[in-house]
Amino acid sequence: MNTTNTKKKTAVSNRTDNKDRPQSEMRPTIGIIDYGAGNVRSVSNALDALDARWRIVVDRDEAQDCSALILPGVGSFGYCMQQLRRRKLIAPLRSGIPLLGICLGMQVLFERSEESPGAKGLCLLAGAVEKLQARKVPHVGWNQVSMKRPWPSGYAYFVHSYCITGVNSAEGIHDAATALGTTRYGTCFRSAVTQSNVTGFQFHPEKSGSYGLALLRRWLTCLPRG
């Protein structure tokens, strides 16, 4: 990985995988996409806590032998897509392996966003990302997520200014093909989505305490072994 930012003498480790940890059985390797803008450490910390095997993925080659990918997102929709394209990560993300998008990483699963007109998303899910309609934007803090059973509902930590609405009532959104969870902030939006191999969380499961870890664990247990 690119280590130009590595500080000379900080005690902060810059690990790119956790292969050193004892492996009790063959577990899937989760690739955490790092396109340079986001803080991937909190995601890898959470995977460590769940005893999952992970590696940091900065380009296409490193995505090769991963059996699932996590796309954490920070920055803008357009910048994220530009970076993914530059690192030739679009193909691996669209390859059909299990994929979890977090925050902006969930938004780029869709086709386009009001945030970056003209920028094309990963188009894995149908729909567009809109500006959040609320008194205070960004939406920062703990808010309630109502999930479809058997996924648990609870409070999750959000930081975002754009969202995927769909229809304007909780019931209606639950009818939408991809809606897994909904949250109300000004308007009602899709806070979690899923469709075949693709899952997205608008909130940060890696920052949502035991509830967030429970959601990540659930996603991990659905992955194929090996």
Add this chain to the structure above:
Amino acid sequence: MLAKRIIPCLDIKGNRVVKGTRFAQLRDAGDPGSLAASYAAQGADELALLDISATGENRGTSLAVVSSVASRAFIPLLAGGGVRTLDDIQALLRAGADKVAINTTAVLNPRLITQAAKRFGSQAVVVAIDARRANLDGQMPGATQRNIACRQAAWQVVIRAGSEPTQLDALWWARMVERLGAGEILLTSMDRDGTRLGYDIALTRTIARAVNIPVIASGGASGSASIIAVLREGRADAALAASIFHYDRALPRVKQELKNAGIRVRT
């Protein structure tokens, strides 16, 4: 609607958690990683890590402490203390902080607030204001006789970990940091810090009503009643406390009592 937050604060000095009274008389209160993990398990909504020795001893916040806490507590993390440059902020965010508090430097170099908000997003930029009740003598910029005439009290901003009073009026400064791009204000009453006399409700309400960004109230927590008061009458979005959580397992009880009082909290 957002839940009100309870934020245990770890004052860090030399990689240990310490607790003092009115910014002095420090005592050892434990290992940051263990305390953080324990608070997260007890239902803390966020953790604040403030390196109180950083500015005074002219060194950066201990990244190792932030990193160790971030690997053990999976909740939002606010780090601060001795933050002077964009690089300091970036290093803390990379170490695992979600937000960075700027205090002394925000006063000395307000442009840093704007630059940081542009680069990392306003949600990552918290301006910490240490405020102390001041005489209504109109000596502070922004606190002219005319605009404090309708106020009951005024508070002055103090920097360098409470050691250097400025001539800034806290209300004027709070409005200013919002305009400059701060995403949140961490407001500490120096008069109440570590006293367990309750939060400074008047100070908190004055600031919280004047800005549209969340205000974290700090200084003086004494129990559930004081937290309920500062979230209700003080209009704070979050309550930060250290001493009441350090020495006993009070956090789950406090959250339950808030919930019983009808305050929306994460459970």
